Amino acid sequence: MGAGAGRRDAEATRGAILRAARYLLARHAHADITLKAVAERAGVSAPLVLKYFGNKDALFARVMSFDTDAEALLDAPLDDLGRHMVRHVLLSQRELGADPILRIVFAPLQGEHGDVLRANFRGQVTARLAARLSGPDAALRAELAVATVLGLGVMVGIARGDQVRTVPVDDLVERYGPTVQAHLTAPRTDR
Structure with missing residues (x-):
């Protein structure tokens, strides 16, 4: 697998995590959403969410940006x-x-x-x-x-x-x- 494919996979994963977080944010209060729930919805592990976004606050800062x-x-x-x-x-x-x-x-x-x-x-x-x-x-x-x-x-x-x-x-x-x-x-x- 070339570097381009890895970059596309990373972008796809990042996109799936953001979509999952947006979905959950539209249905639940921020305080009630866990990284585990975001990861499950995105079909990835919680550590992978942390790898791409650092922590819940950084992820939701991105989700709250338009x-x-x-x-x-x-x-x-x-x-x-x-x-x-x-x-x-x-x-x-x-x-x-x-x-x-x-x-x-x-x-x-x-x-x-x-x-x-x-x-x-x-x-x-x-x-x-x-x-x-x-x-x-x-x-x-x-x-x-x-x-x-x-x-x-x-x-x-x-x-x-x-x-x-x-x-x-x-x-x-x-x-x-x-x-x-x-x-x-x-x-x-x-x-």
């Missing part, structure tokens, strides 16, 4: 960002079984850790998006666009809406993308 998720969510030119965001949320739900930014809805379960989750979300997702927008209400439009995408994520991943779960991704992107895009596009000033 930095990488926001990068993927916002990785499109502004004029196509609404459709991209919708596609990203839908594909995350369908392919991974979870939308990485949707975990913000579980912040109330987390006590003081919920405050960290909310602060990270505001700084790493909505503020990052607002910085890409123009106009005096850019921050508001960023929050509205993210709220719109989160609503879709809730309907698909939590409410498990029968209709939205059966419609092809491309059809939903074409129907819902313009709704998100409307918040991203600066209002015309020549009216």
